[in-house]
Amino acid sequence: MGQWDRFLQPYKQAVDELKIKLKGIRAQFEKSNRTSPIEFVTGRVKPLASIYDKTLEKGLVFEPSDTLAHELQDIAGVRIMCQFVDDIPVVIDLLRQRNDLHIIEEKDYITNVKKSGYRSYHMIIEYPVGTIQGEKKILAEIQIRTLAMNFWASIEHSLNYKYKGLFPDEIKKRLQSAAEAAFMLDEEMSEIREEIREAQAYFTEYKEANNPEVRQSQGKGDEGKR
Ligand code: 0O2
Numbered sequence: 001m002g003q004w005d006r007f008l009q010p011y012k013q014a015v016d017e018l019k020i021k022l023k024g025i026r027a028q029f030e031k032s033n034r035t036s037p038i039e040f041v042t043g044r045v046k047p048l049a050s051i052y053d054k055t056l057e058k059g060l061v062f063e064p065s066d067t068l069a070h071e072l073q074d075i076a077g078v079r080i081m082c083q084f085v086d087d088i089p090v091v092i093d094l095l096r097q098r099n100d101l102h103i104i105e106e107k108d109y110i111t112n113v114k115k116s117g118y119r120s121y122h123m124i125i126e127y128p129v130g131t132i133q134g135e136k137k138i139l140a141e142i143q144i145r146t147l148a149m150n151f152w153a154s155i156e157h158s159l160n161y162k163y164k165g166l167f168p169d170e171i172k173k174r175l176q177s178a179a180e181a182a183f184m185l186d187e188e189m190s191e192i193r194e195e196i197r198e199a200q201a202y203f204t205e206y207k208e209a210n211n212p213e214v215r216q217s218q219g220k221g222d223e224g225k226r
Pocket residue numbers: 019039040041042043044
């Protein structure tokens with residue numbers, strides 16, 4: 001194993017564990033017939049090329065070190081997507097209550113929208129990873145956002161990559177107004193949130209109730225079926 005692989009291994013483990021834990025929250029809501037504030041979760045270890053770019057930006061030496069581990073707080077990154085803006089504070093509270101992670105910093109880019117138009121809620125956490133040398137605490141970043149915020153951020157991220165951060169003015173303006181449009185979509189959806197939730201619950205129930213195989217495996221047989 002190379003020195004980078006060794007350095008990044010605990011970060012990979014942290015991402016895998018956090019993804020399982022966060023998906024577990026979703027599963028628990030579903031099992032208790034409650035709507036989950038978490039729609040889906042993704043995660044990644046920062047690719048070496050991005051680590052390299054960040055070291056150049058921050059004037060750091062590109063080598064595995066404690067300084068790098070301290071300065072780059074998003075080597076392990078997990079993203080939580082929510083359907084509605086109101087789900088975000090619920091997820092934040094769920095994370096604040098956990099004692100398997102320690103929140104170091106919170107950045108609210110939803111209230112304090114970035115100049116680019118970027119919206120998300122960020123948490124920098126300290127997370128203990130069990131290694132054969134004992135426990136190792138690493139830093140990780142959790143980003144919490146709606147599906148609309150995620151749609152905007154992924155597109156802007158790709159364009160950013162294309163233009164290397166130097167957007168032509170026209171594109172920059174369009175992205176800013178697209179960010180506002182995405183947020184309006186979030187606000188509109190929040191207005192009819194209850195209606196959407198009811199429809200989703202009805203749809204899940206209806207699908208199961210009309211599937212004989214599913215009914216059978218739930219031990220409901222054919223009783224009550226017309
Ligand atoms: P499930 O049961 O569908 O939740 P992974 O290693 O597969 O856990 P990774 O590589 O971190 O995940 O990210 P990836 O593959 O981009 O997506 C992770 C999970 O999010 C996958 O589900 C995707 O199906 C789901 N996902 C990604 N994009 C969307 C989206 O736009 N909408 C919805 N609803 N889900 C999305 P899982 O983990 O395979 O299983």
